[in-house]
Amino acid sequence: MRHQSMENIANAALRLFGEQGYHSTSIAQIALAARVSKGLLYNYFESKEALLHFIILHAVEVGEALLEQALAQNSSPQAQLRAFTEGTLSLLQKDPIFWRLLTALAFQQDILEGIMPQLMEKQGTAMAKIIAVFQQLGVNKPEEEAMYFSAVMDGIALQFVQMPDGYPLDRMKERVLKPYLDQ
Amino acid sequence: MRHQSMENIANAALRLFGEQGYHSTSIAQIALAARVSKGLLYNYFESKEALLHFIILHAVEVGEALLEQALAQNSSPQAQLRAFTEGTLSLLQKDPIFWRLLTALAFQQDILEGIMPQLMEKQGTAMAKIIAVFQQLGVNKPEEEAMYFSAVMDGIALQFVQMPDGYPLDRMKERVLKPYLDQ
Amino acid sequence: MRHQSMENIANAALRLFGEQGYHSTSIAQIALAARVSKGLLYNYFESKEALLHFIILHAVEVGEALLEQALAQNSSPQAQLRAFTEGTLSLLQKDPIFWRLLTALAFQQDILEGIMPQLMEKQGTAMAKIIAVFQQLGVNKPEEEAMYFSAVMDGIALQFVQMPDGYPLDRMKERVLKPYLDQ
Amino acid sequence: MRHQSMENIANAALRLFGEQGYHSTSIAQIALAARVSKGLLYNYFESKEALLHFIILHAVEVGEALLEQALAQNSSPQAQLRAFTEGTLSLLQKDPIFWRLLTALAFQQDILEGIMPQLMEKQGTAMAKIIAVFQQLGVNKPEEEAMYFSAVMDGIALQFVQMPDGYPLDRMKERVLKPYLDQ
DNA sequence: TATGAATGAGCGTTCATTCAT
DNA sequence: TATGAATGAACGCTCATTCAT
Secondary structure (H helix, E strand, C coil), X not given: CCCHHHHHHHHHHHHHHHHHCCCCCCHHHHHHHHCCCHHHHHHHCCCHXXXXXXXXXXXXXXXXXXXXXHHHCCCCHHHHHHHHHHHHHHXXXXXXXXXXXXXXXXXXXXXXXXXXXXXXXXXXXXXXXXXXHHHHHCCCCHHHHHHHHHHHHXXXXXXXXXXXXXCCHHHHHHHHHHHHHCC | CCCHHHHHHHHHHHHHHHHHCCCCCCHHHHHHHHCCCHHHHHHHCCCHHHHHHHHHHHHHHHHHHHHHHHHHCCCCHHHHHHHHHHHHXXXXXXXXXXXXXHHHHCCCHHHHCCCHHXXXXXXXXXXXXXXXXXXXXXXXXXXXXHHHHHHHHHHXXXXXXXXXXXXXXXXXXXXXXXXXXXX | CCCHHHHHHHHHHHHHHHHHCCCCCCHHHHHXXXXXXXXXXXXXXXXXXXXXXXXHHHHHHHHHHHHHHHHHCCCCHXXXXXXXXXHHHHHHHHCHHHHHHHHHXXXXXXXXXXXXXXXXXXXXXXXXXXXXXXXXHCXXXXXXXXXXXXXXXXXXXXXXXXXXXXXXXXXXXXXHHHHHHCC | CCCHHHHHHHHHHHHHHHHHCCCCCCHHHHHHHHCCCHHHHHHHCCCHHHHHHHHHHHHHHHHHHHHHHHHHXXXXXXXXXXXXXXXXXXXXXXXXXXXXXXXXXXXCHHHHHHHHHHHHHHHHHHHHHHHHHHHHHCCCCHHHHHHHHHHHHHHHHHXXXXXXCCCCHHHHHHHHHHHHHCC
């Protein structure tokens, strides 16, 4: 971040996008919340869409780092899978609003068009790593299992961000891991 | 449906909302696609939001009917679960754009506010029926398992609507059912 | 009135224009209140404006008739003035909403443009008759006095229609007449 | 007034509302006449209605100041009454279009709803002061006389704004005052 | 005589974006 | 670096009016 103002803007935008949705949040609101002028915002970000893309890419990088770390800090595939799962769900728990935003955005192609290629590429890379983990786990069809696993994680995230209070995240986590870590 | 025009409007709106998102679709576009005037649209729907709600509720009712049928036309819980799973995924396959719209909407509270209560109620009713199926299946913690199951289904739907071409929906289906139907 | 429907329409329009104002009343509202279709309304009246003009001219004719009668049924100018004054104020009292409409319209040239000439002519005719009464009363400058008198009547009407409840219409009436009828 | 533009807007709106009526004047027309964009208008005024209210309250304050001054700068009730009467009529003469607007508005409740309370309160305060003047004049029933006086003033204003050219405003003024100031 | 589905111009309003300062 | 006055295109929506039936 080049500047405090830039960080303020990104944070305010993140919060407001998450709370109200992208389209329902105006530049004026963001500038007000960030305590800067609308003009300044355009010094840092080319457009409203560029601001959004900046936020999204930041988030995705957090997820990448998490996966990276889970793999690096553990040697057995079991431990890696557990670390990644726990890390992901704990991110969710720490900032549900943010992940709600991301989930919501995942379905609004009108907004994502500009960064879809980058996102797809990053997702492909991550998927490859997860497949490798399942391979080492020795499951039957590692690709299919990785896909199933990531569907489950997505589903849990989806349900959790919809209803963060009272969702049994921990029990779900154990339920996800059980088939792989049992025994 | 009072008239052909009303159906045209609802269909055009569904397609455009699904393709471009709700906010990025204008009334003018819908009217154009439905080959009616903007004014006529307001003879049938009170507002853009009301038009959306109409579409959503229609969709939810289709889902309800599916569950109903799966339960009614099968007696064993195994057959019921399979029928419901297959029915759901076949709906997805038949009209991915539509279900993409629905999934996207699930995260845009600014839009849903008006019908959230109705949706929550319907969802609660459906969940109760699914829990009952798992109870009859004799699984350990039926509530938790139902939740897990619905997370998996949501995750698969989510991934499928994101990438309908090439997604191995059938293999995922078998993967979902296996733990419950395997001997 | 050619027809019951026509009367229904005119009455409904009168009431709604009076209650809500001309611009804030829609043709749809009038048709609904008159229990006819919008289409039928256009069988009887060329346009919304024509409907308004019809109502206004009707009202003005009522006023003309009142003045006529006050003059015809009384021979002394004192009795004529009293009869006209009392008649006018009793009309006000009988249907304040209607006269409020008329008063309001008197200031909306955008609406009146089409019938201004007719109204001016009728008003000139009436004024001439009132001047004649003051002449017979032997006041100093009958033209000026007639103008003053009509200003007073307008002012009272204006205040009364603004606040029909509790306005001391009778006492005002006596106050108006006193200078002319005393002794 | 924060800016020249704001003044331009208010002046243009005043003129157009007065000439064409509130409903028949569009925001586009006002912006055009004020030589600003439609958008800018909304930087200064929340809505078309708020713009109107701003104009009205400005006008009413002018009237209040006039009464205040008439009372403060004269000690005898005769002089106060004359000063107020002359001041009022000279305001009328200076800007008939503006007062025509105000008079027209007095009858359009659909528009006034938002500021009626404020207006009523101001009017009550003014009326109390006028009653006090009549009390000091020693007339028979001061309240009633004040009401009559204000009806006369309203009636004259009404007729004058309807037909500013050729209306004998001065002679009417003298006619109004005569009963009170004559010896 | 009577209907109401259908039209389309025009409305008030919003908001991402620009630019002189 | 920072402002906020100013723009203008686009939006959702209304409504007087028409016309096939």
